[in-house]
Amino acid sequence: MTKINHLLLFICMAGCLVACKxxxxxxxxxxxxxxxxxxxxxxAFVTKNNIVTKKDEQFGVFYQIIAPGTGNIEYVSTTQVTANYTGRLLDGTEFDSKNGAVFTMGGLIGGWQIGIPLIQKGGKIRLIIPSFYAYGNVRNGPVPANSVLDFTIEITDLK
Known part of the structure; x- marks a missing residue:
C-alpha cells in the first residue's frame, strides 16, 4: 500500500511540474x-556540517530524526498536521519560519509528504529535500528555482 501511495505521489509531483512549465x-x-x-x-552539505542523516532510498530525500514523537497515527492525505518549522536554503538563508502552522498532508510539498510520516506527535525531524520534491525548477517567492531545501520540523499536533 505504501509503495502505491509513493508512486501516486511521484506521478502527481511530475504532473505539477509539467503544469508549471x-x-x-x-x-x-x-x-x-x-x-x-x-x-x-x-x-557535500551534510559532510561539511557533520550532520548525520539517512537517505530515503526510494525518493532520495535526506532526513535526520531528532525525536520520533509518540503515537501511532497512520498518515493519509487528509491528516491535519500542526507544526513549528524553519526552512532554509543550503547557504543558510532562512526563507520561512512558522509556529503553529496547520497543514493537510495532501497539500504539502513532496519532501514533507515523504518525511513527516517518519515521526509522530511531539516528534522533530530535519529534512533536506532535493528540488524535485520541493518547488522544482520554478521560483517560489524567496526560494530560487532548483533549490535544495533544509527544513527543521516539529509536529505539535496530528488529527
Missing amino acids: KDSVEDNHDPIAQFTTDTNAIR
Whole structure:
C-alpha cells in the first residue's frame, strides 16, 4: 500500500511540474541531471556540517530524526498536521519560519509528504529535500528555482 501511495505521489509531483512549465527557468530542464546535482550538493552539505542523516532510498530525500514523537497515527492525505518549522536554503538563508502552522498532508510539498510520516506527535525531524520534491525548477517567492531545501520540523499536533 505504501509503495502505491509513493508512486501516486511521484506521478502527481511530475504532473505539477509539467503544469508549471511556463514558469520554469529553462525549457530544456533535465530533472534527472538536476536530481543528481541536488544529491551531490546535499551529500557535500551534510559532510561539511557533520550532520548525520539517512537517505530515503526510494525518493532520495535526506532526513535526520531528532525525536520520533509518540503515537501511532497512520498518515493519509487528509491528516491535519500542526507544526513549528524553519526552512532554509543550503547557504543558510532562512526563507520561512512558522509556529503553529496547520497543514493537510495532501497539500504539502513532496519532501514533507515523504518525511513527516517518519515521526509522530511531539516528534522533530530535519529534512533536506532535493528540488524535485520541493518547488522544482520554478521560483517560489524567496526560494530560487532548483533549490535544495533544509527544513527543521516539529509536529505539535496530528488529527
